[in-house]
Amino acid sequence: MSPSVVERRYTHFLNLYNALKKEHPQLMSTVVFPKKVLIGNFDNDLISTRSTGFESLLNHISTESRLRTSKSLLDFLQDTELSKAKEFIKKEDYITACPILENNFKLLNKIFTDRSPAVLLALCRLVACLTLLQDFPNSLKWADLALHRYEGVSDSDLLELYVPLLNACSKIWWQNGRNKEELEKRIEELRKKGHRVDGETNLMEAVDSVESRIFGEAR
Template identity: 50%
Template sequence: MNDKTDNLLNGGQDLENLVLGEEPDTRLEQGTLSFSETPGARSEASAHIKSWSKVKRGVISNHNSTEENEADDAAIFAEPVLKFEIVSARTVEKENEKKHVAYTLMIRKDGVQPDPNPAVIERRYTDFLELYDGLRRNFPALMTGIPFPRKVLTGNLNPSLISARSSGFEVLLEHIGRETQLRESAALMNFLQNREEAEARHWMQAQQYDQAVPLLENIFRLLNKLYTDRHPAVLLALCRLVACSHAAGESARPERFADLALHRYEAVSDIDLLRFYVPLLQLCVRLWWALGRDKRPLEARLDDLRRRGIKVDGCPSLLDAITEFDCKK
């Protein structure tokens, strides 16, 4: 029985720190935009995500002066700041596809120190353009005066143009991060996760769950930086991760994230999200039993839901419930 984690289940922030503090170290050298002109087929997103853990880490310096220490003390009480940065770009050449540039976007939530585990995705110019056009179409007043890097007929692989476009993309994303309506928009949600989610669903349909897990974990950690703990998109991404990692035959990862999901589901009343709560509890009962943890508190929750008239018996598995939900989208 895992007493430490069982106790943390009632421990709110301690549980958050335990799980999210264990995320893979993907710190990138900050402030260095690099360009790769080596042609080659675009690596699969899951393999590309795994490769980020090998990138040289940024160095967080220690301050000794009185002025710097006073500034650090003041920063402790400041709200974490959402940051977007294009950290690299590479040219991609695939068969039957025009040569293009892929931009690596790092999303951080900096507090007292820079975020040690930023989320990273790769996008091309057309992805940023689709985001910009969608926001300008649906929120014209909020997008007034926000520029966007222009299209060019030739020279789009030129390093100077790539650098200028990267700066323009950062300005756009920083603006989105400051505006609640833009941050909650479907256009941004699609930009952040659609490509990785589509690939993950492909692997899940092929029952190659181990290939889908890195993609789903990256989506969850990214959305977790932009939205609240109990935001529908964050909870859905978390449930997907739990279900898929459990189907992949893992134990440590689904246990950690299942603990987190159970905690975050407390006080949730959104009917679309509650459809996953019973399957989540039932998965955890089986997982807890396999790990030698006390499953009785979870069974008690299910009994309570049953007494309140909520369907408990005959429910689909968490993986099936999510698959059905995705098919209806």
């Protein structure tokens, strides 16, 4: 996967630090955060000191599982970009939203495990957006990756996305000239097992619903 990039300002790091300090005061007791100054914000020494402080904060978070899996870190990593992507989706500007969602998934995929809720929700949201476009580069790759990742999922909330995901991937396969019979068979097997497959919520709506349930109010 190509590198993912996010830009964050001092305020973003400060909000992350304060949130984690409030949630986990003991785990954050040794972290020293660079103070904000009213003048000299562009001084080279200050920039260097801040950068070192930010790096130390992120390194500390990476060593503590409770910090690494916190909602505060997830918000820090994706809130800015996810809000932009959702605005573009609301405006039906899917061609602009998809690269943002792709970058968001790549970033979370580097930090969290393959089948963590944050990663799978980001991947499913990307796939959902891709179904609304024709001939978007790598759409098959992302659809196939999502199907592969779901082979080992057992979380009941995340499994709610499986049928909508199958329907979305079936559409992407069809758009790219691939026979979708295999996915239709999977859906039929689920129907025979008693799963509800008719009138299913679309994948984008399902992702929003499950995300809200797992992480709290929708971002």
